Amino acid sequence: MNPHTVKTYGEELDQLSAEVILMGGLAEAQVADAVEAVARRDVALAQSVIQRDQRLDELEKDIERKAIRLIALRQPMASDLRKTVSAMKIATSLERTGDLAKNIAKRSLVISESEPMSGLTRSIERMGKLVSSRLRDVLDAYKGSKLDIAQAVWSSDTEVDEHYNAMFRELLTYMMGDPRTISACTHVLFMAKNLERIGDHATNMAEHIHYEVTGEDYMNERPKLTTMEP
Amino acid sequence: MNPHTVKTYGEELDQLSAEVILMGGLAEAQVADAVEAVARRDVALAQSVIQRDQRLDELEKDIERKAIRLIALRQPMASDLRKTVSAMKIATSLERTGDLAKNIAKRSLVISESEPMSGLTRSIERMGKLVSSRLRDVLDAYKGSKLDIAQAVWSSDTEVDEHYNAMFRELLTYMMGDPRTISACTHVLFMAKNLERIGDHATNMAEHIHYEVTGEDYMNERPKLTTMEP
Amino acid sequence: MTDTVQSSLAETRAPAKVDLKTAVAKRLKARHAAEMRFRAYGVLAICVAVLFLGILLERIVHQGYTAFVTHSITTEVYLDPNRIDPTDIMGANYDQMITEQVMAKMGVAEDEYGTTSGEYKEILSPDLGFKALEALRDDPKLLGKKISLTSPIAANADLYYKGEISRDIVEADRNVSDQQMVWMDDLKTKGLVKGHFNTYLFTNTDSTQPELAGLLGAIMGSAMMLLVTAALAIPIGVGAALFLEEFAPKNRWTALIEVNINNLAAVPSIVYGLLGLAVFINWLGMPRSSPLVGGVVLALMALPTVIIATRSSLRAVPPSIREAALGIGASKTQAVFHHVLPLAMPGIMTGTIISLAHALGETAPLLMIGMISFVPGLPESVTSAASVLPVQIFIWENASERAFHERTAAAIIVLLVFMIVMNLAAILLRRRFERRW
Amino acid sequence: MKLYTRPLYAPDTSIGKPRDPSMTTTATTPKFVARDVKVHYGDKQALHGIDIDILDKSVTAFIGPSGCGKSTFLRCLNRMNDTIPSARVDGTILLDGEDLNDRKVDPVVLRARVGMVFQKPNPFPKTIYENVAYGPKIHGLATSKEEMDHIVESSLKKASLWNEVSDRLHQQGTGLSGGQQQRLVIARAIAVGPEVILMDEPCSALDPIATAKIEELIDELRQQFCIVIVTHSMAQAARVSQKTAFFHLGNLVEVGNTEDIFTNPKDQRTQDYITGRFG
């Protein structure tokens, strides 16, 4: 695509994208670190995840401010407008992702005080890896405006859901088997739920990317497992 | 405030707000109905809540489309721009609220098959009422651009959190007391979590309203109970 | 500190070697001086132009104002049947008779009649004789009766009365003898001669006698000619301008017509005279010296000016007006005649009046078509011989009698008044209707 | 049943009559159908074959960089190019199915049906009343003073100018402000009872407030007329039009719903122009 005739305008748009990518990287790291904190029962890491969430919140606000400023001062049109709006929306998703990661980290602090549940944490780890990779994919798609990757992320949401459902059942069994673990297990359950939510956010972001690139409306129906196990 | 010189522009803006209000009403009803379905173990009502969520999704998409259209075709400035952006953001929150309500309804279907847990469901009902009223307040604030109401909603988020924390403890006791109820209880737990999330969304919306009206950035730090009980 | 700043500033400018400070300072003073000088030239030029106009007008008024006053003599004349043969009233010598009667009245010795009456007659105008004859012809019964006649005094006498012939000049060098001066003083003191506003200048036609010569014929001639000119030049000029500006396609032909018209505007007026002479008089056989031919020639001459003035005021009407009319379905002709032409009208009128004023003052081409001849009477129609004001001026200027000189200047004043009135009308019209788009 | 289409050649029985709404074309039948329209000015080709359908009862905006041919094409729609001697128009433009460029078509009648508003407000230097009454007068639309008064009043009302000028109808139209003048010009065009109003950058000489009023007016007039507007302000095209056509170098690059053109144009050139990436 041609560069913008007004350089600053182009620069501002690029900066917006860059900030989203930066934020994406951070969010991805948060998720990975939170999951690792759970797996390794690493209190310090969990603490740092919790602390770093602040940064994501700031970035989101910044991106939003910049996007609104851009709309007010530059009146972006067509692809530029889509880019601006989707940056704002992706930032919101990423901020939520960060919140969820923080929540995982917080919970990891709680469960680190109880007995280790290696099976469960491994499941969490596996699920975390999966979600992280999806997050990474979607950010790659964003960076390169790669529709195919976004599409792939979008259509593979069921995988995370399946994982979650499996974990849910596993946790129920676990809790019923040893009611003392119930407190810890609920935390793990929420962790899994959070990861599932992060997966959802990745899917959302894929939708935003699709919109940004094609200008087409969001794809029809999200391939969601219509299980009663939510 | 003066009317817009270009009438259609003003009409389009008003329509956007109206649609957000409509959507808010729907979301509020969804929450109330979902909670009622839980309380009354009303399968039909739950089903209808699940079905009606579709409408909220559509409305959100519509609002978003209209907002982007407005930005592209009208280049709104100052208060108009803030109105447009916050409409978009509030719609997103409302859609999430609807999703959460749907989730409650779905879970109500699951637990309606198990033993009734009148204490828990009463708690849910109470919490539901609280959340509903906050939702109603925030929508009132939106309708009338009433900063004081928004401020009140925003600062009373702790109440919901306290409720949630209480329920969490109650549920843990319940599950530990009777492991057979674990499955049902986790659903109730999630319901409570969802209601807590809805409360969060109400707070978010209050922030958006504040931004829309004053143009000031989001208020500093949200009064969140910094409990480890998430 | 200052030095380092200066040097660092100097370094930033690549090849600067001169001391800019003094350079600019020096220049600034010189620049303002140049400004003042330049301005002074302008003022000087304006002053020169205004001064010229002042001198011109002053000289003409100075020379001409005296012609607006004249002296006339009023006397009782006895139509002596002894000297007038009733069967041939034309044959009598009225001048001699009247002169002798006046001389008698003034007490000039009778024996001197024979020798001095000739000199005395020079004071009186032959007009007295004409008037006596005319009266008698109108009413033959007056024969033998006394009638009172008033008539302008001879030109030289008039000049003497106005003090323009002074006694200081050697008698031989002036047209009035010492004797005549005595007589004239006598006439004046006896009240026969009175000074008054020179109405003859406006009621008489041209004459060989300066005291009788008037401008009426020339004014009438000019009026007729101007009428012909206006009747031809305005419709044709406006029509042509409309065609060229509004209707004509822009092609080689219209470009040629355009160049042609611009050229015609600058063709020397005398060439139009040659055209008139060759075409209208020699070829078409139209009457020489007539206002008709003069008017046609001047119309042809004024045509390009009218066309150019019309075109420029048509052009001043913004195209948006035409587009507006066309845009709501007016035809080209309607757009032009309903909007463009009315809007251009003040400009057209201004241009036309100025070019007519110019035509009024034009002389050279009229000389070519024979308008230089002496025409004593009033022109009867546009085809009869006539004189016009500027030519009258030219003729009088060439006349040898000194009295004609002041009349020339007077005629110029009359002509200038006409021109100034026309020009003023044009200026007022322009001021009144000037429209800035 | 073809009564509603007024013949382009004489005699015309319907100029100035309000069209029977039941008989008008539906919004989906194009008002103009242009096919392969080419325009040359002398040796220079200004338009290279334009194909476009223009709908009735809607605003179509032509946008594009200077010299892209948008004004040229607009002037084809009421044959204003006829007034430029060197212009040559090829191709067919149908107005309600009749070819505009047919030799039988009297441009005067055509222009009464297809009114035009220009860049600079150009009221006649006459009174407001006379300005509006001029068109009806030359077309003989009013037989009495009352009828004329009625036409003038209703035209001024339609142009949202009545309230501002009703008490000074007999003052000079040129004494109005720029925006009022432009609305007066629109009223003048409306008075002839046109079906189409062409506007050639109608707001480029106006300030933002006057512009907003004209845009508001255009939006109202869309209910009754087919409006085609050339503008060099993309924002304006976005605001007022339902359809937007993008011209570039004498070609029609893209035409579509305004919303689509401004949020998701199909052609890269449109995209580049709209987002400010040209040149």
Next chain:
Amino acid sequence: MKLYTRPLYAPDTSIGKPRDPSMTTTATTPKFVARDVKVHYGDKQALHGIDIDILDKSVTAFIGPSGCGKSTFLRCLNRMNDTIPSARVDGTILLDGEDLNDRKVDPVVLRARVGMVFQKPNPFPKTIYENVAYGPKIHGLATSKEEMDHIVESSLKKASLWNEVSDRLHQQGTGLSGGQQQRLVIARAIAVGPEVILMDEPCSALDPIATAKIEELIDELRQQFCIVIVTHSMAQAARVSQKTAFFHLGNLVEVGNTEDIFTNPKDQRTQDYITGRFG
């Protein structure tokens, strides 16, 4: 330490010299300080007491409806109002602390320091080279052909025009396109080495592409000059300026950061104007 402020009255040594960046005013010292500036045209008061500080190295935009006085105030900043016989300016305007309207101030020197660019591109009917060299020549800024060449080249480069015209410096400046002409005019103003460039609706005669280029240029020039621009396009003010001042009926209603003015103006009148709610 007040060396950087050049005296407004002759002799001026620094016209045409690029200012030493280390010595220039910091962005927080205002370049212009205007206090209670009133302008009358004959009996009509055009400005009712304007107070404003204008910063160096930034773009300040004046916006407002037609006749609000924004151009009038701009013309006060280099005393171009002097050329209008009926104009009377009261109040003080300090440029680097010196009163512009002081009788000792030579407008010739002032205008060399405060350049101006007009609505319509107005290159002199001379070659491109002569256009740019005109200012340095009358002020005697170059002593040799090489020096002049250098000034011309660097000015054209600063105006982003060098690449387009370097091979035709000796062709007529009037032969350039509108946008190029406007950049040539800017280069001409730069050649004298001004500190301030005033622009009076510099893009209103240009199409969007040329406008974008000028805006781009303005954004670049901001690094070196204090730029004040009058525009009737709010969007343009939003795009190019750092500070925006809103004028209304001869008053300065609000001045502030452009971002704040366009997202959250303080004054209701500004709000109404910006959102299109006036009149």
Next chain:
Amino acid sequence: MTGYLFLALIVFSVASFMFGRSLARRKAAAQGVRAHSLPAFSGWFVAIWSFIPAAVVLLVLVIFGARLENAIVQSDVPAAVQQLPELNQGLFFQDVRAIANGGTPSTTVYDGELKAAFDHKVAQARSVDSTINLGAYVLTAVLALAGGLLAYTRISPQFRARNSVERWVSVFLVACSVVAILTTLGIILSLLWESLRFFQSVSPLDFLFGTHWSPQIAMRADQVGSSGGFGAVPLFIGTFLIMLIAMCVAAPVGLFSAIYLSEYATPFMRAWIKPVLEILAGVPTVVYGFFAALVVGPSFREFFNWLGAFMPGTPMGEYLMNVQNQMALVAGVVMGIMLIPFVSSLSDDIINSVPQSLRDGSLAMGATRSETIKKVVLPAALPGISGAMLLAVSRAIGETMIVTMAAGLQAKTTLNPLDTVTTVTVQIVTLLTGDQEFDSPKTLAAFGLGLTLFIVTLALNLIAQRIVQKYQEQYD
């Protein structure tokens, strides 16, 4: 008679207009449609057809009727008349015309055979005259009626009366602009025709390059070398000299006044000075001539005589003492005064057409006003101003009255401004205002001079207009 007929025609046309208009109204009403054209156009259509053909016939009669009559009457010349000398034959027919049409005949008395022939011819002339007139009148009436009726029958709501009327309007307008062409043609043809006759007796080379001008001498056939008197070089030099002096006065004064008026003067000053200049421009040349001859001439002579008195004995002093009223300087200076407003108003227009934006641009860069004028306005206006100057030159060359009254008649080959010189235009006037026969080389020489004058001014004008036009296109 013709006049009354014309009047009747006009009345008839007005009536036709009324009829046509009402018919159009009625027909449209009857058919219930709105006609293509307004009823008034139908009226005009009928009126035009009633008027134009008939009027053309009348006009032809007025212009060519007499010539036709002559041609018929003179087609057969009676034997008695044939014996008359050619000159007297002409006189004979002149008298016939005079008697037949009621004019004053010459004093020639015709008797005998001639008398019979004369009476016969008078009778013939009368009958021819009445026949032609009657025919023309009848034709006029028939055409008016037929045209009107024909047009009347064509009226219908479908009829495009407006287009038809507009075509007539265009025809009229075209005819108007053709007049301009005809004028030029007339000038060229008449000048060429007579000049050719002149050049039959005098060689063009002698005329253009001969240095001896004395047409009076050439009149007498017994003089030696009658053609030697027609060398026009002294006239050209005299014309050039006077033009040069005039431009020396007019160019600076005119240009600087224009500059001052358009650049410096307050509106108030302009409002007063411009009319003053316009008055100067409106003064007829004959008045300038009078001024030159009676005021400037004598005072210049006195001045130079007074100057000469300071250097008695020297040849210079002697010369100055003897300077006459009629000198090139006087005519030149007065012509210069005459040209001041011409130059100044043309320059003013041209300076004003330099856009204000250029001045603003220059002033805004810190140029002073005079720098702006000298370096921006004047260079921009230079082509236009030089065009204006050329036009002034052309006018100076063609100016007649001032030089006729102030320059003198003596053809001298000199560039001394204090000497008396003569010019082309002066000679044309002198040659044609005498009572010469129209075929002598002397009168024809005037046309030769006229042709030269025309060609020179034409060339100057063409160049000047080219320049001015180019200049104006620049700012359109």
